[in-house]
Amino acid sequence: MVVKNSIKFNSQSERKSLEETKVPPIFGLPPDALDDKKPTSDFAVPIIDFAGVHKSREAVVEKIKAAAENWGIFQVINHGVPLSVLEEIQNGVVRFHEEDPEVKKSYFSLDLTKTFIYHNNFELYSSSAGNWRDSFVCYMDPDPSNPEDLPVACR
Amino acid sequence: MIGYSKHVMSLGGLLFELLSEALGLNSDTLKSMGCMKGLHMICHYYPPCPQPDQTLGTSKHSDNTFITILLQDNIGGLQILHQDCWVDVSPLPGALIINIGDFLQVSSLIHSWT
Numbered sequence: 001m002v003v004k005n006s007i008k009f010n011s012q013s014e015r016k017s018l019e020e021t022k023v024p025p026i027f028g029l030p031p032d033a034l035d036d037k038k039p040t041s042d043f044a045v046p047i048i049d050f051a052g053v054h055k056s057r058e059a060v061v062e063k064i065k066a067a068a069e070n071w072g073i074f075q076v077i078n079h080g081v082p083l084s085v086l087e088e089i090q091n092g093v094v095r096f097h098e099e100d101p102e103v104k105k106s107y108f109s110l111d112l113t114k115t116f117i118y119h120n121n122f123e124l125y126s127s128s129a130g131n132w133r134d135s136f137v138c139y140m141d142p143d144p145s146n147p148e149d150l151p152v153a154c155r
Numbered sequence: 156m157i158g159y160s161k162h163v164m165s166l167g168g169l170l171f172e173l174l175s176e177a178l179g180l181n182s183d184t185l186k187s188m189g190c191m192k193g194l195h196m197i198c199h200y201y202p203p204c205p206q207p208d209q210t211l212g213t214s215k216h217s218d219n220t221f222i223t224i225l226l227q228d229n230i231g232g233l234q235i236l237h238q239d240c241w242v243d244v245s246p247l248p249g250a251l252i253i254n255i256g257d258f259l260q261v262s263s264l265i266h267s268w269t
Contacts (some may be wrong), residue, residue: 007268021186021205030214040240047247054171057176059214068255075250081162083249086226089159097200106201132210133201140160141194154156154198 029128046071051078067104099135099153107136108149115139115149159193164267167191168187170222170253178263188222201232218255227252 046067053060067074096104096118107118120134138150147155171185178184201212212232227233233244233252244252 023204023206023209027210028163029211030207031217037239037241039234040242043237043240043242045237045242045244045252046237047250050169051187053173059174060259061173061176064173068174068177071235071237072217072255072260073244073252074246075166075247075252076166077250079166079251081166081251082160085162089226090158092156093198093200095201097199097262127185130210131213132204132207133212134202136198138156139194140156140196141164142192143160149190150156 023132027132046074047077048074049077050080085108090155095152095153099151103151103153114136115143115146116151156196160196164191164194166224166251167194168225174222174259185221185259185262190259190262195220197245219252219258220254221259222256222260223252223254225252225254237265 004018046063047065048060048063050060064074104118106114109117110119116136116138118134118136168186168191171184171190175182181217199213204210204212215236220232225233227244227246229246229248231243231246234241235244236242
């Protein structure tokens, strides 16, 4: 288990210690990261408003068709998931990841058949470069998790 | 997580109906193919990094899903490759990002051949 986030910004000296830390080579940039494709602000990912989906369904379907064909990705607003639910899940995810490492360690696994697993580098087993992130994976369907199987922080 | 996943399943149901219609199919086609059998929640956290120019939070990839419903925080960072350029998916408060995954792309191609 590689600990990336054990350093907290509580004081100047701690901040300095982070600045002096180096990224281990396993997290180095993948060979194709610096290709010739450049960032641009000439385009914007389509935004589709679902507020009218029941009244003018055909118009929404047309927008989805164009976005899926031209982009393969789009943003949806007025999708029906309450803002409070979105905020709560984000807070829960942060709560879990900022838990004591000992708590997180109990969920640490690479066994994808488990309901809930925590890992800080799935990529190391499937690609040449690691990503600077920690993740957890949870199966929610078809076997809805027993709340008891989920960490209290993000249940 | 349980509450959020219920909402996401219901939005997923609507999206598969609309995507079926966009493909010129009956609303239930993608659902009856089993696109909704399975929900996997993946939650990433990007800790502070001492040398952010030396690594990536998430490297270049496509999603091996039918669709991905992504909730991005307000910091952003997601980019997509469009016409050979990287385009920012700017954070939009309250929005959800819908990405067409590899399985749906392949399924729609198979449908257009048959």
